Amino acid sequence: MNSTYLWYATRATGIVTLVLLTLTMVLGLVTTSRSRARNWPGFAQQELHRRISILAVVFLVIHVITSILDSYVHIGWLAVVVPFASPYARLWVGLGTISLDLMVAVFVSSLLRSHLQPRTWRGIHWLAYGSWPIALAHTFGLGTDSSEHWVIALGTLCVLSVGLAFLWRLRATAKLRAMVPNPDPPAVRQSRSVSTAGALGGPRDA
Amino acid sequence: MPSADLAPPVGKVHRLLGHPGNLTEHLDAHGPLNVAVSRNSTWQQGLVTSLEASGLTGRGGGSFPTSIKLELALAAGSRGTIVVNAMEGEPASEKDKLLLCRVPHLVLDGAQYLAALCRADRIVVCIPIGHDAVATAVRHAVAERSDHRHAPLAEEIVRPPDRFIAGEESALVNWIDTGRSLPVFRPDKGTPLRIGRRPALVHNTETLAHLALIARDGPGPFRNRGMTGEPGTSLITVSGDVAHPGVVEVDRGTPLWDIAKLSHPVEPVQALLVGGYGGAWVGPEHFATPYATSPLRRIGAAAGVGVIVVLGASSCGLTESARIARYLADQSARQCGPCMYGLPAVADDLAQLARGQGDGDSMARLHRRLGQMMGRGACRHPDGAVGLVRSALAVFATDIAGHSQGRTCPFWRSPTSLRFPRAVEV
Amino acid sequence: MNELRIAIDPVACKAYGYCAELLPEAISLDEWGYPIIDGHPVPAELLTLAKRAARDCPMRAITVRRKSGR
Numbered sequence: 001m002n003s004t005y006l007w008y009a010t011r012a013t014g015i016v017t018l019v020l021l022t023l024t025m026v027l028g029l030v031t032t033s034r035s036r037a038r039n040w041p042g043f044a045q046q047e048l049h050r051r052i053s054i055l056a057v058v059f060l061v062i063h064v065i066t067s068i069l070d071s072y073v074h075i076g077w078l079a080v081v082v083p084f085a086s087p088y089a090r091l092w093v094g095l096g097t098i099s100l101d102l103m104v105a106v107f108v109s110s111l112l113r114s115h116l117q118p119r120t121w122r123g124i125h126w127l128a129y130g131s132w133p134i135a136l137a138h139t140f141g142l143g144t145d146s147s148e149h150w151v152i153a154l155g156t157l158c159v160l161s162v163g164l165a166f167l168w169r170l171r172a173t174a175k176l177r178a179m180v181p182n183p184d185p186p187a188v189r190q191s192r193s194v195s196t197a198g199a200l201g202g203p204r205d206a
Numbered sequence: 207m208p209s210a211d212l213a214p215p216v217g218k219v220h221r222l223l224g225h226p227g228n229l230t231e232h233l234d235a236h237g238p239l240n241v242a243v244s245r246n247s248t249w250q251q252g253l254v255t256s257l258e259a260s261g262l263t264g265r266g267g268g269s270f271p272t273s274i275k276l277e278l279a280l281a282a283g284s285r286g287t288i289v290v291n292a293m294e295g296e297p298a299s300e301k302d303k304l305l306l307c308r309v310p311h312l313v314l315d316g317a318q319y320l321a322a323l324c325r326a327d328r329i330v331v332c333i334p335i336g337h338d339a340v341a342t343a344v345r346h347a348v349a350e351r352s353d354h355r356h357a358p359l360a361e362e363i364v365r366p367p368d369r370f371i372a373g374e375e376s377a378l379v380n381w382i383d384t385g386r387s388l389p390v391f392r393p394d395k396g397t398p399l400r401i402g403r404r405p406a407l408v409h410n411t412e413t414l415a416h417l418a419l420i421a422r423d424g425p426g427p428f429r430n431r432g433m434t435g436e437p438g439t440s441l442i443t444v445s446g447d448v449a450h451p452g453v454v455e456v457d458r459g460t461p462l463w464d465i466a467k468l469s470h471p472v473e474p475v476q477a478l479l480v481g482g483y484g485g486a487w488v489g490p491e492h493f494a495t496p497y498a499t500s501p502l503r504r505i506g507a508a509a510g511v512g513v514i515v516v517l518g519a520s521s522c523g524l525t526e527s528a529r530i531a532r533y534l535a536d537q538s539a540r541q542c543g544p545c546m547y548g549l550p551a552v553a554d555d556l557a558q559l560a561r562g563q564g565d566g567d568s569m570a571r572l573h574r575r576l577g578q579m580m581g582r583g584a585c586r587h588p589d590g591a592v593g594l595v596r597s598a599l600a601v602f603a604t605d606i607a608g609h610s611q612g613r614t615c616p617f618w619r620s621p622t623s624l625r626f627p628r629a630v631e632v
Numbered sequence: 633m634n635e636l637r638i639a640i641d642p643v644a645c646k647a648y649g650y651c652a653e654l655l656p657e658a659i660s661l662d663e664w665g666y667p668i669i670d671g672h673p674v675p676a677e678l679l680t681l682a683k684r685a686a687r688d689c690p691m692r693a694i695t696v697r698r699k700s701g702r
Contacts (some may be wrong), residue, residue: 031648033646034649035649041653118644391642393697543645547666575663578662
């Protein structure tokens with residue numbers, strides 16, 4: 001295949017993956033339990049979050065394949081999963097690998113969700129918090145298009161959306177915690193015990 | 207060796223209180239334990255039959271037939287743990303503390319019998335932090351009987367936190383297992399509680415004391431007391447507006463008022479609280495009701511934990527109920543939404559009514575909230591609270607009608623006649 | 633009679649409310665956002681939605697189980 005087309009495909013799918021990943025993050029962050037906004041279909045938002053994440057994975061796969069098949073630079077199949085194994089742009093490609101590894105972990109754990117403890121699933125899902133900024137670094141570190149104005153604008157938009165969504169989430173969690181009526185009081189002290197039982201301790205028919 | 211077949215000793219009267227407390231006299235009075243040599247199925251079957259024939263039910267609040275609970279435990283397998291529930295989280299109850307201070311060997315014997323029956327390999331006695339007099343008494347008793355003839359299994363004492371919910375069966379086992387005193391959701395009550403992978407059988411202090419006597423004397427003396435459908439005796443703590451609060455031992459089926467009279471109530475009495483703070487108020491028209499499961503259920507109450515609190519005429523039933531509701535709300539484990547948010551809301555509603563600050567909506571809101579809370583928690587805590595409040599709304603209806611229109615009774619500011627571990631504000 | 637019923641684990645439930653969105657015919661929410669179920673068996677036409685609600689619950693608090701009629 002023509003190396004140029006592969007190269008364009010890699011860059012394009014890379015940008016699209018980043019945007020889809022950003023969207024996934026935002027949809028996942030702007031969720032909270034005990035939501036009072038009863039006109040908002042939370043189940044639909046969750047479904048959208050899932051489907052966009054699948055789309056992101058699809059574009060990621062294409063992005064990885066085209067980048068490996070492109071013979072202009074040598075990355076190698078190993079570097080797809082092993083970080084910093086690529087001779088070409090070892091650091092920035094390596095970051096991409098890390099981001100991919102984290103994404104795969106999140107994805108697989110969600111597929112196997114019914115077989116995992118909820119806490120395990122949640123712990124792995126939080127790896128997403130790592131995957132996104134590393135993907136961002138990979139995109140702008142490689143520098144292929146990162147001097148284009150529209151790319152910079154897109155990147156800024158991504159950072160702003162995730163940043164704002166993250167702040168929203170922090171605030172929502174704090175508000176929830178404040179809503180619990182009188183949280184656990186300290187261990188109560190024992191009252192003085194009744195000691196007059198002796199006067200009435202006998203059986204009724206004694 | 208006592209079994210169901212032997213006739214009980216002539217003239218033997220079943221009772222828990224009044225027996226000697228130290229080991230020597232205890233053995234003189236009741237004979238030896240005799241389980242070490244008896245790990246044979248004849249003896250075990252004999253004891254199961256005895257328990258079944260006796261009609262013993264749990265004295266920890268559930269009134270569940272002990273023999274059925276035992277069958278489930280036997281099916282759960284061996285090498286389990288017998289848990290002696292001496293938590294007595296109910297503030298108005300003193301019977302378990304009393305038993306363990308006065309006749310600890312009866313209780314511990316009961317645990318040993320059960321352990322031999324279930325082939326358990328561990329006995330754990332749960333005494334809350336703060337109940338130090340009880341812990342001392344039990345430690346002393348355990349030291350007295352530390353011989354395999356008297357105690358084939360070592361009797362461990364543990365100190366869970368002193369919270370109302372900590373004595374709930376699944377919360378207690380959870381604490382022993384994981385250190386977290388939180389009730390566990392059990393959709394199927396037939397599946398056994400577990401500590402690790404081993405089954406755990408939890409029994410109330412008083413139930414075990416009865417069991418120890420039934421194991422030695424057969425079911426006869428127990429059946430000879432109480433009433434036909436509900437034999438035996440119960441320990442009841444009577445408190446409130448009485449001259450002599452304390453613990454009494456009465457036949458099951460004794461009328462409520464006869465039990466209350468033993469503590470010399472300050473008359474006139476406007477209501478009795480039966481079964482504990484998660485129980486129900488009973489008005490004067492029902493004071494003759496026998497203290498037994500079915501008769502109480504018919505009037506909307508339950509035997510619950512052996513507690514009767516007397517409310518005199520110079521107390522405000524609504525305010526006392528508001529205090530109880532506040533206490534129960536504070537004691538929620540805060541795991542389940544309906545309890546965590548619903549109980550404090552109900553307590554707020556009652557407090558508002560007690561202060562005469564209800565709005566036109568208060569009663570309707572209260573009824574709606576009560577209607578939504580039953581059965582939606584992992585344990586029975588919210589259910590008990592709902593039962594208590596509903597009974598208050600019925601028994602103190604006239605007074606509440608006045609309060610809800612801003613006409614508070616003269617007694618709503620009186621100090622409480624109830625016991626709480628810490629002052630409860632309304 | 634073996635019917636399928638909705639069961640909710642009250643300890644796990646954190647009131648996300650997706651179940652009530654998907655199955656308003658069988659699940660309503662109290663004033664604090666927690667689900668109230670009526671205890672009736674799930675009608676056949678709602679079964680798919682019920683299973684979806686069970687799958688979509690972020691806390692895995694809701695299950696559709698076969699319970700012999702009590």
